[in-house]
Amino acid sequence: MRMKSEKAKSLARAGKIAAWAVMLLLVGSGALAVKESFPYAMATNSCAPWDGPAIEISLSTKPLKCAKEDAAELRMYFWRQLPLHAGQTFTIEANSDWGGASYCKGGDQPCERATSGTIRIEKFEQEKGGQGTYELVFPKLGKVSGTYHADWCHQRIMCG
Numbered sequence: 001m002r003m004k005s006e007k008a009k010s011l012a013r014a015g016k017i018a019a020w021a022v023m024l025l026l027v028g029s030g031a032l033a034v035k036e037s038f039p040y041a042m043a044t045n046s047c048a049p050w051d052g053p054a055i056e057i058s059l060s061t062k063p064l065k066c067a068k069e070d071a072a073e074l075r076m077y078f079w080r081q082l083p084l085h086a087g088q089t090f091t092i093e094a095n096s097d098w099g100g101a102s103y104c105k106g107g108d109q110p111c112e113r114a115t116s117g118t119i120r121i122e123k124f125e126q127e128k129g130g131q132g133t134y135e136l137v138f139p140k141l142g143k144v145s146g147t148y149h150a151d152w153c154h155q156r157i158m159c160g
Contacts, residue, residue: 034159038074040064041150043129047159048079054099055084057130057150066153074144076101076119078136084130088121092136101136103144112138128152 038059046056046065058064058072065071078084080098090098092114101119104111115137124130129152135145 026108037061037146038148040071041148042072042153043124043150044153045156045157046077047157051160052079053082054079055082057148059148059150067155073105074101074103074136080116083126084121084124086121088124090119090121092117092119101134102142103136103138112140114138127154128153152159 026105032037038056038061040060040063041057043055043057043062048054057076057078058124059071059074059076062070062071065130078090078099081088083092090096092100093116101114101117102111102112115138117134118158119136121130122132124132131147131149133145133147135143137143
């Protein structure tokens with residue numbers, strides 16, 4: 001009897017150690033890491049890489065001010081399939097040509113571009129703003145997902 005109970009205790013202890021090892025592995029890989037949330041959002045006119053029209057939705061952990069670029073950390077930009085409207089879903093893939101998303105923490109850290117994910121436009125009105133959801137994957141940051149409600153930033157943009 002005593003031998004069985006020692007064996008059971010030993011197995012239980014080994015199970016706990018294995019569970020902790022798996023947990024540490026997941027946290028180390030970023031699978032369980034808590035990502036930043038971005039409660040502040042703003043939408044505005046912008047320019048595409050070839051100086052055509054674009055829309056940018058900027059998200060941040062800090063309040064955003066119109067025409068101030070330094071506070072935005074997560075940017076989603078659209079230069080095809082404009083004007084934006086409710087029901088659009090944009091998928092980020094290697095060959096996406098509609099726009100994309102970038103994460104810039106600031107300081108000495110370089111920006112990184114999302115390698116996969118989706119952005120859904122649930123509601124959008126030019127000159128008013130919009131709302132939707134995003135699920136993005138970045139090489140270093142990992143997976144970031146959430147909702148946004150972006151007010152419109154009225155500023156004059158000259159492309160070209």
